Every structure is written in C-alpha cells, then in structure tokens.
Amino acid sequence: MPFNSMELECKKLQSKEDKAEHKKEMKAVQDSMDVLNGKWKIAIISSICYYNKRRFSDILNDVAGISNKMLSKELKELEINQLIKRTVLDTQPVSVQYELTEHGLTLKTIINNLTAWGMEHRKKIIGK
C-alpha cells in the first residue's frame, strides 16, 4: 500500500499545503468511518473473515446481540460497498453464503489494529 505514515505525524507548523492535505485526510477518515459505521459492521466482517465463508444464521449466532433485521441491513450495506459477496446456494431450503471480496480483505490490517488497540484500552481504562 503506497502510504507514507510520516504524512500524518502531529505537526507544530503547518503550511497552506499541509492544511489542504489534512482536509483530504479528514475526509478519507470520514469515508472509512461511514463505511464501517454502526455497532455491527466490523464484527460481521470479522466473523465472515474468520470462517472464510459464512451463512446468514451462522453470523447471526457469531455476533452477540444482533437481530436478524439489523444483520440483513448491515449485510446489504457491506455488499453495496463491495466488501462482501453474497451467494445463494441451491440447497433445500435455500441457504446464503457470504464471503469477503478482495477489497473487503484489505480491511484486515485495520481490524487487526482495532483488536490490538481494544485490548490495550481495556487493560488501561475499562479494568484489568
């Protein structure tokens, strides 16, 4: 991934170009957050990723607390954003398989980081 992490270091002095660049970065972060918004998206992705292929009712069980209505809605949004692929299997009764697209797989780094950070945060703030 062609990305220079130095670009986002905290700076004390900013040129006009730097500020324009920062605006762009803010927009990019918003784009990501919009795609991942809601309580469930990342958990759903994580579940599908973990099992490689996963059916509706399986995800419903994996993601603690989600309702079928919510799952259906979130899956639709993820599909629109081309993060997952939906396949109807010719079984009786019908079953539907979800898997990550290549684009969806690029989220893995972020999920890894969020996992690591969440664990640290829990240790630090929420309790030992």
Place this chain on the structure above:
Amino acid sequence: MPFNSMELECKKLQSKEDKAEHKKEMKAVQDSMDVLNGKWKIAIISSICYYNKRRFSDILNDVAGISNKMLSKELKELEINQLIKRTVLDTQPVSVQYELTEHGLTLKTIINNLTAWGMEHRKKIIGK
C-alpha cells in the same frame, strides 16, 4: 506493541481455543468501536493531533458540519476515555485547550490506516 498479526488471519479450520480467541478479539474490536463511535470522534482526534494543541472553537471550525453541542459531548466522552486532556487557560475571556494524552496518541496508527483505506476506497467505489 506486542501483537502477532498472524493471529487474525482468516482460517479454514478452527479449534475450540481458536473460537474462544476469536470471541475475545470480537470483544476487543467492539471496545475500540465503542470508544470511537459517532460521526465525529476520529475527526476531532485528528484535528487535535494535527495541531498538537487546539481550542474548542478551532476544532469547531476544523470539523466540517459539527455543532457546538455535539463537539462538547464528544470531547467529554474522549476525556472520560482518557484520550484527550482538557486545560483551562487563564485568559480573558477564558479559552480551553485540548491535547492528546499518551494513550490518545496510540490511536495514530489506526487513524493512519483509516486514512489510507478511505482514500483507496474512494478511488475504488465512490469514484475518482
């Protein structure tokens, strides 16, 4: 950061221990998302980080579209989670400075990744 990224690779076979581990990881991701939830948190953090220290009204301007009510609420939550530090300056009229804590600074990797991913996503989906 002591974190083995291989732990989160997508797997085809799962042992009982793997599944338990996955549950933990899901919870950790949820923790992170809870802390960062809402439309504005990351943008606020990004603004403060970029300028190192930033006042209320400055952030209000940096984050396009946010209302003072929302900003106030979000800043409070970030402070509770010990991501930012609030300092009242003895000026006339009073001004308040926000800066990231050390713990807040550990979010930088995630913000960097979200920025990079958002840019790729925009190119790919939203349109060049």
Place this chain on the structure above:
DNA sequence: CAGTATCCAAAGGGATACTG
C-alpha cells in the same frame, strides 16, 4: 433458512437561544 414487514420506544442530533 433467509430474510421482510410492522409497530413503537428510545436515542441521536440540528437549530436556536442563553450563561459565566
């Protein structure tokens, strides 16, 4: 099994005005 449809309470959040 994989959703949809409906009802409805609660939360979210903008606009505006006000305070120390």
Place this chain on the structure above:
DNA sequence: CAGTATCCCTTTGGATACTG
C-alpha cells in the same frame, strides 16, 4: 470564548410476526 439548555424532528433498532 466555551460551553448549556431547550425544543423538536429524524433515525435507530428491538420485538414480534410473517413469507417464499
């Protein structure tokens, strides 16, 4: 300047029931 307070409309999302 840095918030609070209030009004009020919109969105969210759980519970439940229903469909192909």
